[in-house]
Amino acid sequence: MRLNLISKLALATGLVLLCTMALFAYLNLQSLKGLLLQEAISEADRITETIIRTTHNQMLRDDRPLFYKTIEEIGNQQGVERIRLINKTGRIIFSTDDSETGTVLGKHSEVCGICHGGSQLLLTASSKNRSRRFYGKSGAEFLGITNAIYNEEGCYTASCHFHPENFKVLGVLDVVVPLDRMHSLLDAYRGRMLLLTLLLITLTSLSLTYFTQKLVNRPVRELLEHTQMLARGELDGLVHSFAQDELGELADSFNTMTVNLKKAREELEGWGRDLELIVQQRTQEITRMQAQLIRSEKLASLGELVAGIAHEINNPLTGILVFASLIQSNPKLDPVLKNDIETVLRETKRCAGIVKGLLEFARCAPPQKSPCSLNEISDAALELVRHQILFQDVTIARNYSGRVPSLLIDPNQIEQVLVNMLVNAGHALRGEGMVMVVTGVDPLQGQAFVKISDNGCGIPEANLGRIFDPFFTTKSNKGTGLGLSVSYGIVQEHGGHIEVQSQKGAGTTFTIFLPIPEADEPTLAPAPPATAQLPAEPTTV
Template identity: 75%
Template sequence: MRLNLISKLTIATGAVLLCTMALFAYLNLNSFKDLLLQEAISEADKITETIIRSTHNQMLRDDRPLFYKTIAEIGNQRGVERIRLINKTGRVIYSTQESETGTMLNKQAEICAICHGEKELRLTASSKNRSRRFFDSKGEEFLGITNAIYNEESCFTASCHFHPETFKVLGVLDVVVSLDRMHTLIDVYRNRSIALVLLLITLTSLSLTLFTQKLVNRPVKELLEHTKMLSRGELDGSVPSFSNDELGELAQSFNSMTLSLKKARSELEGWGKNLEQMVQERTQELTKIQAQLIRSEKLASLGEVVAGIAHEINNPLTGILVFSSLIHSNPVLDETLKNDIETVIRETKRCASIVKGLLEFSRCSTPQKGLTSVNTISDTALSLIEHQILFQDITIRREYGENVPQLLLDPNQIEQVFINIFLNAAQAMQGEGVLAIRSRVDYARNEVLFSITDNGCGIPEAHLDKVFDPFFSTKENKGTGLGLSVSYGIIQEHGGSIEVQSEVGAGTTFTIHLPVLQQEQLEAAPARPEAPGTPQTA
């Protein structure tokens, strides 16, 4: 016989509930029983205290008839089985059961063992330790509790008494009460607990059955039917949304899977039509990669040519600058020619700056790498430029990641990259705005990301692909257009990459990606090089 899902869930849940609630009822019943027993001990102990306190004056006067009458009246209370007074020698002085009066108890008797330890007399004991439980011949359970009658000062100084002061205990008062009421309450509580457990299990099972039918069984049937439709190749159906729980997510997953299968079949059917387009897309990607390779080769070739040209031009420029400076400082120079000589000097210096940029661009020096922190290099670069007038009204925000590891870098070259980008950002903001510098670790790609963001004028989208090209500049009559090209080459020499995102009127973000060293690379890495000096900017 096959059981459906709702039957299995109901049986399993009912079994778990039955075991759990049975254990709970058992523990609760034992706890209730212990509570009642403690209450019975407390009530019996109160009776002994009441007797001792109420008969204290009678004992001082040695009024035994009145003393015994008081005990007898208290012994007639409901539930009190027996009260007896035992002296220190173990003789029963008085008992509400007359047959016991005058009898002698052995120290090995249960009542005596309560107060007498193995080696010495226990003068004080808790009510629990002074109590005992026993059964009579009829099987009825009783609770006995003893309370010592101490030889207080009022006792051994009384004129009618003969007990010396050395006696600590004059006797023991023993009260025995019936536990029938406790057992009656326990039976009633147990019966109620069993009825309540059965009622709760029944109601819970019915509720779980109804909820399971609505929340589990019906959605599962819908999913099963949809699965059969998929196996028949019917991809137009969908599973209705049940709720926002796991079954609802499963239904959404089935619908997503159906759409994916339908889309895949459509793609397979239209593969022939789309093949040409896919080939064209792949060709465009290859063309883009090829263009990047060509660009790298051009930059390398251009660097060699530029290096030769720069060296050839640098010597004549030096001569022009020296002689023009000498002419300008000659006191016999006609004043009308000084402006012309100053123009020559100024333009010669501009040419020298361009030549210097060309040399920086063409320089292929090997980086002097060592373990260092990009955050430290950034702070050093900022300390060199943040006090310039250009940065006077610019707010610099350092948002460095706390767990950015040290990298294998040439601090001088990386500082040059940072200064180039910082200066470009300040010029784009026209000396007023916010410069945000952030660093963090991309654990998925195992690299450090260092981003520099300004809220300046931005770069037009048409120029974004050219910003790293040599001699390209968006500044009118300013700069050589080599700063970012040099920075691009430095980052590549460090095994990283640099990218730019910009929006006209909103600002620009340059992001530098630098690789994180593996453990074996860290162990083999050289020590940190000397701190960078004054960087050369292009």
């Protein structure tokens, strides 16, 4: 089981406090024990001083019964275990414990060793050095203190005493007191210290837990949750503001990092969308270029084949046409055969037209370019077709832009392209409708354009990709299917291209784009193509 941060801090703090308080309690107990022991020594020493001073006159009078009775009364007081009087030879001459009276103590005993334990006899010693601690038979601890009875002037001058003046110490008074009170105080103090230690540890742990939870654990948990959100890719959330400290700075850094990551992801997504759009555009361009290359290769290969076939067919076809004409003009011709000969002539001329178209398709003569006006070429193409019966009930409208510069093109070939487009529009109108011719400049492509629109039957979507293929036609018994192929080749030779938009039943728009000479490119402002209505010329033929 994994411990959280607050539990670890609480345990660590509790252990540190426990060790600190235990050391403090131990040192405090030792200090208190020393003070109590010193107090017990001082109290026992005062008892010996009191006995010596109280019995001084009795000893001067050598009133031993009264002296012993006084000692016995003092020994019967509470807090005194035993009092005994030892003479200078080590004999116990009196003791409150009758069993000890008359016994002799050696120099190395606990009582005598205080003065006789060293190499020299000590006449005086501090109360601490005169004290001793020992345990009785019952296991209780006692404190014994000895006090010397000195041979004062009043003693050796008294008439009742027989001690000479050179005796310095007449005897020793030994008092033994129990230390049970000291141990009781120490036990009580130890209990209070234990309770105080536990209370302090509890209060300190609770306080640290509370403040750690509020100041550390909660901010860290929020930062952890925010980090997990970032790992899941959720960049909308922000960390709440903390106090002005290191965690607050860390939260601000997290928020700044989140905002930067979100901004970077949005930029990457934008780049991805742009890249996808660019890839689609480039794919469309490549597809269109591939289609153009395939069509160009197809046209080139087909052109070589058609040129050979056309030359081979043209010679016998010319012979057929000449001899059929001679037969028709011969007066000896049976009138019954005259209609048949006319059919032969008509079909032969039709074949000759097809061969001529094949030769034009195969020839693809290089354009003879010269500076020309696209608007004037459009007018010339319109002039050629407007009087044809195909446009008898057709309205022709023009919308020319005055911003179209002179183009370096072959006027005859471009006029041929426009005528082909107009004738196709006339066929699509099926006798009535409207044709719109628009010229202008496309600022995005940087090319001039001429747009031919009709509101005819339109081209089926399935045929849009094939309309520039050679011999493809939807006209029954009309056309060779070479007009758009030839037009496509001419425009391509000029460095342009053709775009087609058509909707079945709504009409078709052919847009021919032609490059603008470099010298004229700076004049192309990115303004929209002019839509000012030039004098439209509706023509009903």
